[in-house]
Amino acid sequence: MRGATHAKWAACAVAVALAATGCGGNGGGGGASGVVSSSWGDPPNPLEPANTNEVQGGKVLDMLFRGLKRYDPRTGEAKDALAERIDTTDSRNFTVTIKDGWTFSNGEKVTAKSFVDAWNYGAHLKNNQRNAYFFGYIEGYDKVHPEKGRPTAETLSGLRVKDARTFTVKLTQKFSTWPETLGYNAFAPLPRAFFDDHDAWLAKPVGNGPYTVASYAKGSQMSMRKWEQYPGPDKARNGGVDLQVFTDNNTAYTALTAGNLDLVDDVPASQLKNVRADLGDRYMNTPAGIIQTLSFPYYDKRWHADGMEKVRKGLSMAINRQQITDTIFQKTRTPARDWTSPVLKKEGGFDNTLCGEACEFDPAEAKRLVAEGGGIPGGTFKITYNADTGSHKEWVDAVCNSINNALDNDRACTGNPVGTFADYRNQIMNRKMTGPFRAGWQMDYPLIQNFLQPLYYENASSNDGKWASEEFDRLIDEANAESDAAKAVTKFQDAEKVVRDEMAAIPLWYQNGSAGYSDRISHVTLNPFSVPVYNEIKVN
Amino acid sequence: MGRYVARRLLQMIPVFIGSTLLVFAMMYALPGDPVRALAGEQTVDPAQIAQMKKDLGLDLPLWHQYLNYLGNLFQGDFGTQIASGRPVADIISDAFPITIRLALFAFTFTVLVGISIGIFAGLKADTLRDRGLLVLTLVLISIPSFVLGYLLQYFFAFQLGWVDPNVSTEAAPGELLLPAVVLGSLSLAYVARLTRTSVAENLRADYMRTAVAKGLPRRRVIGVHLMRNSLIPVVTFLGTDLGALLGGAVVTEGIFNVQGVGYAVFEALRHREGATVVGIVTLIVVVYLVASLIVDLLYAVLDPRIRYA
Numbered sequence: 001m002r003g004a005t006h007a008k009w010a011a012c013a014v015a016v017a018l019a020a021t022g023c024g025g026n027g028g029g030g031g032a033s034g035v036v037s038s039s040w041g042d043p044p045n046p047l048e049p050a051n052t053n054e055v056q057g058g059k060v061l062d063m064l065f066r067g068l069k070r071y072d073p074r075t076g077e078a079k080d081a082l083a084e085r086i087d088t089t090d091s092r093n094f095t096v097t098i099k100d101g102w103t104f105s106n107g108e109k110v111t112a113k114s115f116v117d118a119w120n121y122g123a124h125l126k127n128n129q130r131n132a133y134f135f136g137y138i139e140g141y142d143k144v145h146p147e148k149g150r151p152t153a154e155t156l157s158g159l160r161v162k163d164a165r166t167f168t169v170k171l172t173q174k175f176s177t178w179p180e181t182l183g184y185n186a187f188a189p190l191p192r193a194f195f196d197d198h199d200a201w202l203a204k205p206v207g208n209g210p211y212t213v214a215s216y217a218k219g220s221q222m223s224m225r226k227w228e229q230y231p232g233p234d235k236a237r238n239g240g241v242d243l244q245v246f247t248d249n250n251t252a253y254t255a256l257t258a259g260n261l262d263l264v265d266d267v268p269a270s271q272l273k274n275v276r277a278d279l280g281d282r283y284m285n286t287p288a289g290i291i292q293t294l295s296f297p298y299y300d301k302r303w304h305a306d307g308m309e310k311v312r313k314g315l316s317m318a319i320n321r322q323q324i325t326d327t328i329f330q331k332t333r334t335p336a337r338d339w340t341s342p343v344l345k346k347e348g349g350f351d352n353t354l355c356g357e358a359c360e361f362d363p364a365e366a367k368r369l370v371a372e373g374g375g376i377p378g379g380t381f382k383i384t385y386n387a388d389t390g391s392h393k394e395w396v397d398a399v400c401n402s403i404n405n406a407l408d409n410d411r412a413c414t415g416n417p418v419g420t421f422a423d424y425r426n427q428i429m430n431r432k433m434t435g436p437f438r439a440g441w442q443m444d445y446p447l448i449q450n451f452l453q454p455l456y457y458e459n460a461s462s463n464d465g466k467w468a469s470e471e472f473d474r475l476i477d478e479a480n481a482e483s484d485a486a487k488a489v490t491k492f493q494d495a496e497k498v499v500r501d502e503m504a505a506i507p508l509w510y511q512n513g514s515a516g517y518s519d520r521i522s523h524v525t526l527n528p529f530s531v532p533v534y535n536e537i538k539v540n
Numbered sequence: 541m542g543r544y545v546a547r548r549l550l551q552m553i554p555v556f557i558g559s560t561l562l563v564f565a566m567m568y569a570l571p572g573d574p575v576r577a578l579a580g581e582q583t584v585d586p587a588q589i590a591q592m593k594k595d596l597g598l599d600l601p602l603w604h605q606y607l608n609y610l611g612n613l614f615q616g617d618f619g620t621q622i623a624s625g626r627p628v629a630d631i632i633s634d635a636f637p638i639t640i641r642l643a644l645f646a647f648t649f650t651v652l653v654g655i656s657i658g659i660f661a662g663l664k665a666d667t668l669r670d671r672g673l674l675v676l677t678l679v680l681i682s683i684p685s686f687v688l689g690y691l692l693q694y695f696f697a698f699q700l701g702w703v704d705p706n707v708s709t710e711a712a713p714g715e716l717l718l719p720a721v722v723l724g725s726l727s728l729a730y731v732a733r734l735t736r737t738s739v740a741e742n743l744r745a746d747y748m749r750t751a752v753a754k755g756l757p758r759r760r761v762i763g764v765h766l767m768r769n770s771l772i773p774v775v776t777f778l779g780t781d782l783g784a785l786l787g788g789a790v791v792t793e794g795i796f797n798v799q800g801v802g803y804a805v806f807e808a809l810r811h812r813e814g815a816t817v818v819g820i821v822t823l824i825v826v827v828y829l830v831a832s833l834i835v836d837l838l839y840a841v842l843d844p845r846i847r848y849a
Contacts, residue, residue: 044623044811128592133585147587218626219634220709220799244709251706251797258697258705388810422812423571461585 034239034539036521038263038532039252042219042245046202049188050122050129053444058185059265059531063224063241064207065188066232068096068115069180073536076289076343076446076528078180081232082110082189082208084165091176091483094169095162104191105212105227112167114189120144120155121195122186131186133461134444137178139170174481176488181445210236210535220245224534236535237523256516263524265515265532269391272330279516285332287342288530289443290511291451292333294383294399295465296504297433302377310373312503313358315436318366318406321359324398325509332514335359336507339496340451341443343528349448349489355500355507363406370407381435382416386424392438393417399508428464439464439505446528448492452476456499465505472498541840544848545833552829559825560613560818561606567814568602574622574812596622609815619815621808628819631804635788636823638711639800642793643785645713645720646727651778654728658735658774663762665740674736677729689722689795706797719796723789727781734777738770745769772842779835783828 043057052061068083084097102110121127123135125145132145139158144151158170171178181187189208194201204213210232211224225240244261246252249268255261257278267275267283275283296303296312321335334342337352337359344350357365370376383400385392393415400413416435418424428437441462443450453476454460458468472495479491499505513530523538575592593599597608612619618628661673680688696718697705707715742748743766751765788802801820808816840846 042624046625125587125591128588128595130588132588145585145587147585217709218624219631245799246706247794247797247799247803251794254693255704255706255797260704260706260708419571420810420812422573422576425576426571426573429576 035242036238036240036262036534036537036539037242037244037260038534039249039255039261039265040222040243040245045130047205048122048129048194048202049118049190050127050131050134050186052185053130055265055529055531058529059243059534060205060222060224061185061188061207062209062527062531063211063534064205064209064213065185066102066207066209067182067185067188068098069183070234071183071446071528073525073527073533075345076348078183078445081183083179083182086179086182088176088179091174091178091481092171094171094179096167096169098165100165101231102208103229103231104193104206104208105229106191106193106206108191108193109164110189110208111164112161113164114191115187116159116161116167117195118188118190119159121190123156124154125151129186131184134181134184134186137171137173137175139172141172173477176480176483177447177449177485180447181450184445210234211241214240234535238521238534238537238539241534241537253516256518259518261518262521263515263517263532263537265513265526265530267514267516269330269332272332275516282519282524283514283516284524284526285512285514286526286530287334287528288511288513288526289341289343289446289528290530291336291339291341291441292508292511293336293339293439293441294436294506294508295439296436296467297431298465298467299431300434303435305374305377307373308377309502310369311376312373312506314366314369314373315403316358316366316503316506317360317362317369318403319399319506319508320361320402321509322361324395324402328394328398329509332512333509334512336509339499339505339507340448341446341510343443343446344448344451347486347489348446349492349496351493354493354496358500358503359507361402366403366406367408376407376412380411380414382414383435384416384418384424384427384433384437386419386421386438387417388420395508396438431466433465436506437464440511443528448489448496449476449480452492452495452499453480456495456504467502467504469498469502469504541848545837548833548836552826555829556822556825557610560610560822563818563821564606564609564814565602567812567817568605570812574598574814592622598622609818618819621813621816623811623813628816631808631816632819632823635799635801635804635820638798639786639788639802641711641713642716642720642723642798642800643782645716646724646785647778647782649720649724650727650731650781653724654731655735655771655774657728657732659739659762659767661732662736662739662770663743665736665743670736673732677732680725680729685722685726685789686791686795688725689719689792692718692722693795707799708797709799711798711800716798719792719798722795723785723792727777727785730777730781731774734774735770738773739766742766742770768842772839775835775838775842779831779838780828783824783831786827786831787824 041056043052045051045057047057047060049061049065052058066081068081069078070081072079082098082102084099086094086096088094098112104110119135122129123132123141123144135141135156138156140153140156143153144156160168162168191206193206204216210227210230212227214223214225216222222243226236249266252261252264253268253271256264298304325331325333325335338354340350342350383396385396387393396415400415403413404410418427441455454462456463456467456472457476458473475491475495479488479495482488482491513526515524515526515532517524521537521539523536525533525536527533575589597605609619620627657673661670664670693705696702703718704715707719747765751761788800788805790802790806793800793802805817805820840848
């Protein structure tokens with residue numbers, strides 16, 4: 001076997017070559033002492049605060065900016081950050097006073113104007129900011145961002161700078177919990193440099209948060225370093241964070257297990273079985289402000305007919321949520337018991353008894369309700385979902401399976417995949433849905449209002465199923481006008497009960513955020529938006 | 541020769557325009573709205589979508605968009621990405637060097653190891669070592685690249701710890717060795733088989749007997765007389781193979797975190813970034829055309845009977 005010996009020799013030569021480079025290739029991950037390396041995906045949008053609505057850009061903004069309020073990483077409660085106080089007497093006119101002594105990392109003072117200019121920029125149609133609608137409650141929004149045609153004003157008439165540290169805000173309607181929305185990144189202040197030399201700012205953003213941008217190589221890495229002069233109480237407890245781009249969460253996880261990366265904030269589904277063995281207690285799985293539901297096309301007469309609420313409730317009761325979350329999602333999701341999220345906590349309006357029996361698995365009752373409501377329209381329906389992201393196929397098939405078993409009908413429910421997310425959204429916008437469709441909602445701010453109004457208020461921005469209820473709308477209006485926070489939450493829950501009684505959308509499960517980290521670092525937590533709280537991480 | 545090359549280069553122009561038009565039209569025909577998809581699950585108002593489309597020229601009819609694109613292209617402007625506003629030229633100049641490095645490694649590996657195995661097996665056709673090597677190549681052909689990728693990653697990175705499992709963003713040459721081996725091993729099997737068959741056949745040719753009869757040293761008989769004639773089919777294969785390698789490899793790049801062309805195209809497709817896809821695919825087409833031209837020219841070098849005028 002001379003050939004075999006030669007083959008062996010060749011294998012060894014390759015191995016030696018690999019070993020030699022292996023020695024040279026190390027050291028890419030750990031970095032200088034005290035710096036955390038973390039997985040990242042390149043944000044699809046430019047890193048403007050009012051233009052970032054996804055988690056990758058959110059990570060950077062969370063380190064780079066502090067706004068008037070900040071959501072407590074543990075409780076989700078909106079606490080004053082730059083705001084000294086926000087006063088109102090009528091829940092509509094607010095006077096905002098900013099704390100003294102805050103500056104941007106380039107030395108510029110943070111003033112009332114820094115906020116007002118930033119908000120005006122974010123709201124204006126010509127700037128194409130994705131979060132523009134956040135400013136929709138401020139008076140004058142319809143002038144700078146009309147639904148049709150050209151803007152007729154340059155600035156929001158509801159914003160007035162009174163002096164260096166005070167400005168007033170006038171809203172279009174009463175909205176008592178409005179100050180609590182101000183922790184969202186879109187409301188961050190911006191330095192003059194942002195407006196004066198926009199391209200330079202985008203290439204190396206400057207903010208007022210605990211970190212500064214040391215270098216930014218678009219598409220590969222962003223190095224954030226601790227800002228020593230940061231005036232706030234939540235100073236960075238590490239030397240910096242290197243955000244590294246990976247092709248997908250699998251390669252990032254591989255890098256973590258190989259010791260080349262300190263933190264991944266998205267453990268791939270395929271690794272969930274191994275994650276306990278690989279990481280032990282360095283794996284986290286905590287509730288995130290995301291709920292998955294099934295929406296219905298109320299523009300379709302068949303789903304709008306009388307008695308259909310019984311059918312929808314029946315379908316809800318036909319879904320074995322526990323089994324699906326246990327097996328398909330490996331307990332990274334929790335069966336939904338209301339239409340909000342556990343991150344709100346009880347005080348914030350989360351109530352895991354609100355859905356009650358309508359969210360319990362009861363096949364016999366389900367079958368009875370569907371029959372009583374007149375049966376499934378057309379005898380069969382399809383659940384529409386997009387097939388390109390998030391492995392939706394598995395759970396849609398499981399949900400259909402569960403419904404078919406409960407109804408004793410093999411053909412009651414089937415999945416209807418749409419190739420791409422873009423096409424899926426298109427079909428929804430054009431009201432092409434003929435049956436239930438997947439709807440995921442990630443909160444913008446931890447308020448019960450954010451889980452209800454945008455989704456179920458008549459003609460609201462994300463009311464994709466075009467559900468409408470006068471009673472619901474009335475209760476939401478009342479809740480927004482209520483100045484006492486606890487009473488407002490109760491009103492919102494009353495409105496949520498209308499959603500329940502009509503079964504406007506079937507709640508499926510709450511999604512968790514997951515993260516894994518190396519033994520180099522400790523004190524890792526995820527905030528309610530499932531973004532790691534970077535400034536609290538300690539490097540051992 | 542010069543005229544031949546000039547003619548071939550001129551022929552590239554219609555191919556170039558045709559392929560850009562095709563890819564452009566296909567991107568346009570894809571269902572869904574890339575601007576709407578930017579906002580993800582969140583809401584976005586129609587006024588803003590209309591405004592963005594107008595800014596990007598996406599509200600124009602297909603022919604107008606295409607003419608705009610070609611016009612810009614001839615001024616050296618590949619366009620910008622819809623989402624990030626980043627110039628496509630930037631993305632290309634980030635991704636191509638990495639892929640070129642990876643492709644050259646994989647190519648070198650294919651050529652050196654593949655041809656060696658081929659000659660080695662072909663010289664003693666139908667012996668045990670020939671059969672053994674044939675089985676080896678068969679195994680390589682039948683294993684999908686992702687299996688091989690994960691296997692090698694598991695052994696060399698996790699069990700033996702010789703290399704890092706991932707390629708960092710700088711994509712240093714050493715880190716690219718493992719992915720290059722994975723990427724090159726399929727073509728390696730083909731090259732080995734092609735070489736082996738060709739060598740085994742040519743060994744029986746008249747000119748070989750003549751060369752041996754002349755009393756030439758064995759090294760010269762095999763190295764010059766045999767090799768030169770046996771390499772023509774191999775070179776044909778290698779030419780297109782180099783083109784394919786430079787086109788990027790989505791699966792292998794994905795496993796090893798190589799942020800090269802394959803990854804860039806895949807991401808752009810996912811986000812419906814038309815200009816990016818067209819730009820990169822066009823470049824890949826050009827690479828293919830140049831590679832096949834080089835192959836044709838190499839024929840003349842290998843076989844003096846072939847002349848180009």
